[in-house]
Amino acid sequence: MPDERLTVGICGSGTMGAGLAEVAARAGLPVIVRGRSDDSNAKLVATMTASMARQVAKQKLAQDDMDAALSRVRTTTSIVQLEQCDVVIESIVEDLDAKLGLVAELGAVLKPQAIVATNTSTLSVEALAQRSGRPGRTVGIHFFNPATTMPLVEVVRAASTSDETVATAESFARRCGKEPVHVLDRPGFIVNALLFPYLNSAVRMLEAGTASMPDIDAAMKGGCNHPMGPFELLDLVGLDVAVSILGALHRGFGDPAMEPAPALRALVAEGKLGRKTKQGFYSY
Numbered sequence: 001m002p003d004e005r006l007t008v009g010i011c012g013s014g015t016m017g018a019g020l021a022e023v024a025a026r027a028g029l030p031v032i033v034r035g036r037s038d039d040s041n042a043k044l045v046a047t048m049t050a051s052m053a054r055q056v057a058k059q060k061l062a063q064d065d066m067d068a069a070l071s072r073v074r075t076t077t078s079i080v081q082l083e084q085c086d087v088v089i090e091s092i093v094e095d096l097d098a099k100l101g102l103v104a105e106l107g108a109v110l111k112p113q114a115i116v117a118t119n120t121s122t123l124s125v126e127a128l129a130q131r132s133g134r135p136g137r138t139v140g141i142h143f144f145n146p147a148t149t150m151p152l153v154e155v156v157r158a159a160s161t162s163d164e165t166v167a168t169a170e171s172f173a174r175r176c177g178k179e180p181v182h183v184l185d186r187p188g189f190i191v192n193a194l195l196f197p198y199l200n201s202a203v204r205m206l207e208a209g210t211a212s213m214p215d216i217d218a219a220m221k222g223g224c225n226h227p228m229g230p231f232e233l234l235d236l237v238g239l240d241v242a243v244s245i246l247g248a249l250h251r252g253f254g255d256p257a258m259e260p261a262p263a264l265r266a267l268v269a270e271g272k273l274g275r276k277t278k279q280g281f282y283s284y
């Protein structure tokens with residue numbers, strides 16, 4: 001499937017949906033975003049526009065290229081509008097039932113050769129592959145946050161994923177300017193399986209009163225050369241997303257260290273989800 005003919009569908013208009021739409025549109029690909037409401041679609045376009053305007057102000061993006069990228073993005077609330085897409089990336093809430101329902105709908109409306117991709121951070125790609133009705137053409141294409149700047153994409157091969165689908169996913173990632181790595185379908189893939197036990201341990205260290213939040217963040221930046229401390233990173237990722245990822249790792253590996261720390265759960269229960277709600281471990 002030649003790259004230049006790929007029409008990209010994106011389901012979900014949250015943090016990652018907006019990033020994916022911008023990345024694909026700036027790579028020159030036509031994009032159709034399917035959100036749940038006109039309001040969420042309008043917010044996605046506003047997020048993309050603000051993101052690109054910042055790049056234009058910094059002279060990292062030409063105004064004409066921004067305008068061209070925006071002109072490549074269409075939004076809809078109707079799943080049927082995705083029927084012309086070659087690759088559809090679902091990037092809705094990290095909830096298996098919600099994603100299973102969506103991929104079944106996608107399987108029914110997409111053309112037979114189209115690929116269903118998931119941006120899930122931890123859920124079983126094989127479960128989604130079976131439900132999509134096109135198991136060979138279902139794959140994980142896991143972008144990182146913020147999708148516009150993070151270079152990595154994990155291409156996740158489920159048991160049923162065909163070689164051709166993996167190759168298309170890899171070339172799509174490269175076309176988007178990303179560096180793909182390959183991984184089998186295990187909870188958390190490579191990065192999250194290694195990263196989230198560390199983030200959870202930082203929360204437990206805070207709970208134990210071992211050190212303050214700014215000092216834990218400063219220690220990991222100054223001592224390990226990490227660009228962000230664990231609490232800064234948790235707030236960027238979204239605390240609800242972090243609890244979902246840890247829950248999936250805990251279920252998948254049965255390791256008690258992966259059970260979401262109480263302080264993390266408490267913030268989520270209060271609706272303090274990190275940067276996206278202007279309040280998480282820190283206030284924004």
Ligand SMILES: NC(=O)c1ccc[n+]([C@@H]2O[C@H](COP(=O)([O-])OP(=O)(O)OC[C@H]3O[C@@H](n4cnc5c(N)ncnc54)[C@H](O)[C@@H]3O)[C@@H](O)[C@H]2O)c1
Pocket residue numbers: 012013014015016017035036040091092093094095098119120121122142143144145236237238241
């Ligand atoms: N946030 C990150 O750092 C990050 C990084 C990589 C991958 N991901 C993955 O990307 C996906 C989306 O994450 P996000 O951070 O954009 O989340 P988000 O909360 O910003 O957006 C979630 C989107 O899902 C929609 N949604 C919620 N419930 C739904 C339902 N029942 N049915 C259909 N749509 C529903 C919302 O309207 C919204 O558009 C998840 O699978 C997540 O694991 C997130």
